[in-house]
Amino acid sequence: MSESVIEVSGLWKVFRDFWMRPRVEAIRGIDLKIQKGEVFGLLGPNGSGKSTTIQVLLGLLFPTRGEVKVLGGNPGSSESKKRIGYLPEDSVFYPFLTGREMLNLCARLSQVPEDCRKSRVEELLRMVGLTAAADREIGDYSKGMQRRIGVAQALIHDPELIILDEPTNGLDPIGVRQVKDWIRGLQKRGKTILITSHLLADVEEVCDRVSILYGGKVQDEGEVEDILEHQNQSQWITTTPKEDQVSVIRECFRDQGVEVISLNGSRRSLEEKFLETVKMARSDGEVTAGAEEGGQLPSFLGGEAKGC
Amino acid sequence: MIPFFLAILGLLLLVLLLLAFDKWCRVGGPLLALTGVLVAEVWRRRLLPVSGVILIVGQVFLPVILGVSPADEDGLRTLLDYGQGWIALVLLLVTMMMSCASLSDERESGRLGFMSLRPGMELRWLPGKWAGVIGAVLVMLIPATTVLYLQVSLESPEAGNRRAKLPITALQFEVTEEDIDSFLLFKLEESPLEWGLQSPEESRRRAKRYLERQARSISKGGKSYLDFDLPPTQEKSVQLSLRPAMGKAHRSRVARLGVKVGDYSQEILVTNGKRVTVDIPLKESGSNQVQVELEFAGAVAEEVNIPAIYWIDDDSVQLKVTRGSFFGSLARSQALLLIRCAFISALSLCVSTFLGFPVAILFGICFLIAASGGGFAGAFEDEGASVMVDPRQETTARYLIDRLAAAGSQIVSGLKAWANSNTSEIVSAGEFVSWTRLGRGLFIIGGLWSGLALVAGTLVIRRTEHATGDNR
Ligand SMILES: Nc1ncnc2c1ncn2[C@@H]1O[C@H](COP(=O)(O)OP(=O)(O)OP(=O)(O)O)[C@@H](O)[C@H]1O
Ligand SMILES: [Mg+2]
Secondary structure (H helix, E strand, C coil): CCCEEEEEEEEEEEEECCCCCEEEEEEEEEEEEEECCCEEEEECCCCCCHHHHHHHHHCCCCCCEEEEEECCECCCCHHHHHCEEEECCCCCCCCCCEHHHHHHHHHHHCCCCHHHHHHHHHHHHHHHCCCCCCCCEHHHCCHHHHHHHHHHHHHCCCCCEEEEECCCCCCCHHHHHHHHHHHHHHHHCCCEEEEECCCHHHHHHHCCEEEEEECCEEEEEEEHHHHCCCCCCCCCCCCCCCHHHHHHHHHHHHHCCCCCCCCCCCCCCHHHHHHHHHHHHHHCCCCCCCCCCCCCCCCCCCCCCCCC | CHHHHHHHHHHHHHHHHHHHHHHHHHCCCHHHHHHHHHHHHHHHCCHHHHHHHHHHHHHHCHHHHHCCCCCCHHHHHHHHHHHHHHHHHHHHHHHHHHHHHHHHHHHHHCHHHHHCCCCCHHHHHHHHHHHHHHHHHHHHHHHHHHHHHHHHHHHCHHHHCCEEEEEEECHHHCCCHHHHHHHHHHHHHHCHHHHHCCCHHHHHHHHHHHHHHHHCEEECCCEEEEEEECCCCCCCEEEEEECCECCCCCCCCEEEEEEEECCEEEEEEEECCCCEEEEEECCCCCCCEEEEEEEEEEECCCCCCCCEEECCCHHHEEEEEEEEEHHHHHHHHHHHHHHHHHHHHHHHHHHCCCCCHHHHHHHHHHHHHHHHHHCCHHHHCCHHHCCCCCHHHCCHHHHHHHHHHHHHHHHHHHHHHHHHCCCHHHHHCCECCCHHHHHHHHHHHHHHHHHHHHHHHHHHHHHCCCCCCCCC
8 A cells, every 4th residue: 555546746727718818726736645546535615626636637637837647657648548547527428329339439449359348348337227228329318327327438448547526426326325335346456546526425435535625725634534533422323212211311311421412303314215115116127218226346347357 | 213213322322331331430449439430420410311312312303403414415514514513512511510510529528538538549539530521421422423423324325435535735835945945046046136135034934925825826827736745545536626716806706727637637617715626537657746737717707807816725725535434534533522522621620629610610611712712823823923122122021021922822822733633624524534633632632731631630639638527
C-alpha cells in the first residue's frame, strides 16, 4: 500500500473565455495522493470542482498550474489511457447505437482481443442487468439504464484505475446497492477506485479515504474512520414498550447515570419496502422494459482468473 | 414502367452496398470501428436513406422532369449534363452534412472528449470518419451512376455503346518559347530597326502575341495550316470540329471555308459562333501528324464583307479521335466526383473540429462557391502584365502586399485544379476523360489537399481541451 496511483500537487485550473480572459477559477491549489488498491471519495457541493479535477486527471482538461501524475505518467498519455476506466458525469454515449454495440465499440477501440470481446460484453451486460435491453438504442434507455451501460463500458478493458463520476446518480436503490457491492468487489481484486458523489451515505460505506472540496480547495481529508469520530451517543432498537414500562425504563437509566436524549417509534424503512416489492414482482415473473436484476462482477476483471 | 423498375433497382443496389460496407466495418481494428459508427449514424439518423431516395428517385424521373429523351443527340446531352449535375449536387451537399454533423455533434455533446480516452483515438477521429463518409458517398454514387447509365443505354443502345472522343488542340495554339526564339531570329534579320530597339522582354511578349494571333485567325482569301499530334489509333477517320468567330458580323452570317487534309478536300459553310463537324478519312500512313489546311473564302452573300475569321478558344478548332468507351469516361468522371467529395469531407471535418454545425456548413458552401469560381480565374490571367516596380517603392509594406497577392493567386490557381476535376461537361459532350486527369485529381485533391485538411484537423483536436460535460 505504498505505490501511489494518482499524485496531484498544487493544481490550479482557470477556465478562460474566447479572448483568454480568466472566467472561473474552478480549482485553486489541490493536493491529492491516492494509493494503489484504495477507494477514494471526492466530496463537495455542486460546482466545487470535483468533475473538473477528474477531467484534469484524465487529460481532458489541461492544468493551468501544478503537477499531475497518473499511474506514473502524464495524464492523457496513451499508456495511461489503457489502464484507466472512466464513467462520465453525463451519459455521453452514442444515442443511435444499441447497448451491445456500444460495449463492442469500446472493446474494439481499447483493442480488447477479438476472442475475448464477445464474452466480456455479454458478461458485463449480465452484470448490469441489461441483457434483455441490449439490442435497443441507447437513446431510448432510461437515465439509470444509461448509467449502467456507462459502468459496463468503464470496465470493459479491465482497467487498473477506475474513475466514477457520480456513479449512483440516477440509479434505483437496487442499482445503488449493486454499485457499492461492485466497488467493494473491484477493490478486492486490486483495483484503485476514485469516486465522486453527493450521497454521503454511499461514500461513507465504500470509501477508505475522502477529500471534501469547497471552492476548488481541499477543506478536509482523511480516513473515513478518523473523520467520523464517534460522538458520545448510542442507539438501541427494542420492541415497542408499553406506556407504563417507559417510565420504569427511564427511571432505570437515570439510576445508572445515562441520559435518554430521544425516544421514537421505529417505522419500516422505505428502502426495505421497495426492495421487497420489487423482489416479489420479479419472482412473479413480471416483465420489464427496463433494467433487470444485475449480477456479480465478471471473472475477467483483475483478480486471479486472468485471461478473458 | 422503366423508371419504376430503375428506382427499385437503384435503391436495392444502395441497400446492398451499404450492408456490404457495414459488414466490412465490423471486422478489423479501431479505425474501422469508428468508420462503422459513422455509417450507423448516417443510416439510423435517416440522413443516408432519405438522401439516397431523393437522389435515386430524382435521377430516375429526371428525363420526365426535363422532358427529354436520350434517344436523340440533344436529349442525350441534356440528360447526361443534368444527371451528373444532380448527382454531384446531392452528393456534395450530403457529404458536407455528414461530415459536419457528425464531428460537431461529437464535440458539442462532450463525446469527443469521452471517446478520446481510448488509447490512440485522437489520431483516429478524422481518418476514421473520413473513411466512413467516403464509403457512404460511394454507396450512393454507384447506384446513382448505374441508374444514369441504364437510362442512357436502355433508351438508346447505340448511345450506351458509343465511344468517347478525345479532342486534340492544334499545336500552333500553344506558342512555345522555341517558336518565339525562331520567330525573333527571323524578324531581327528581316527588320532589325523595328525589332531590335526594344527590350528583350518586350519583343518576346510582342512576338508571342503576334504568333498567337497568326495561328488563330485567317483573313479573307488567306490560308492557315494547323498541325495536330494524334495518338496511335486504329480508326479510319477523325472528326474535325470547328467553331469560328467572325468579328462584328451578324450571328446568322454564313461564310465558306475550304478544308484540306492530304488528298481529301471539301468546302463547307460555317456560321458565326456555331459548331460544325466534318468527318475526315485518315490515310494509313503511319504518321501521327495531321496537317489541316484551312482556306477562308469569305462570306456567301455578295453584299456582306467578313474580313477574317478567328479561333478564339482552344476548342474552336479541334480534331476528335475516338478513344475508350463512353462508360469508361463516365466512370472516371464519377471517380473524380468521389475525390472531390472526399476533399469536401476532409475540409468539413477539419473545420467542424472548432466550428459548430451551421457555421461549418456555411464555410463548406463558401468554399464550393469560391472553387467553382476558380474555373474563371484563368480569364484574368495576363502573363504579359507584370508590373514595373520602382525601386524607391520597395518598402516592407509593399513586399508584404506582394507576398499576399502571390499567396492569393496561388490559392486561386489551386482552385483551378478543382474546376479541372469537374469533368461532367466533357462526358456529356461525348469526350474522353483521361486517366491522367483522374490521376492528377487523385493526387492533388484527394491526396494533397485532403491530407492537409486532415492533418490540420487532427492537430486542432490534439491541442484543444474537450471536457465531457454537455455543451461546455
Ligand atoms: N468548461 C468550463 N468552462 C467554464 N467553467 C467551467 C467549465 N467546467 C466547469 N466550470 C466551472 O467550474 C466549477 C467547477 O465545476 P465542476 O463541474 O468541477 O463541479 P462539480 O464539483 O463536479 O459539481 P457537480 O456536483 O454539480 O457535478 C463550476 O463553477 C463550473 O461552473
Ligand atoms: Mg460534477
